[in-house]
Amino acid sequence: xxxxFLRLAxxxxxxxxxxxxxxxxxxxxxxxxxxxHLNLLGWASMALxxxxxxxxxxxxxxxxxxxxxxxxxxxxxxxxxTLAIFVSGNVSIEPVVALASAAIGISLVCxxxxxxxxxxx
Numbered sequence: 001x002x003x004x005f006l007r008l009a010x011x012x013x014x015x016x017x018x019x020x021x022x023x024x025x026x027x028x029x030x031x032x033x034x035x036x037h038l039n040l041l042g043w044a045s046m047a048l049x050x051x052x053x054x055x056x057x058x059x060x061x062x063x064x065x066x067x068x069x070x071x072x073x074x075x076x077x078x079x080x081x082t083l084a085i086f087v088s089g090n091v092s093i094e095p096v097v098a099l100a101s102a103a104i105g106i107s108l109v110c111x112x113x114x115x116x117x118x119x120x121x
Contacts, residue, residue, distance in 0.1 A: 001060035005050030012042025059118040068110040075103035
């Protein structure tokens with residue numbers, strides 16, 4: 001599980017940095033929220049999940065870990081693509097952004113429970 005998170009984290013940092021370069025070159029910062037989320041939720045958070053799961057292999061084998069991984073990695077691309085549509089001016093997509101964000105939040109609860117179960121006092 002750890003390696004899966006780490007590999008996808010690298011994909012997201014490449015996307016986030018590329019988007020940042022494009023925005024800087026064009027002087028169009030419309031997609032600033034997408035850039036920030038790609039780097040924070042895609043790169044930083046997923047890399048930390050991956051490192052933690054690698055350091056606690058028993059936690060990585062649980063149903064919670066699998067639910068965390070799949071829910072996060074299905075919801076996150078949906079969140080990023082619909083957020084891009086939203087900041088481009090199509091506000092009718094907001095409920096989809098909200099649902100994807102809620103799914104990410106639920107996956108983070110799975111991670112939190114798993115962490116608490118597998119760490120000592």
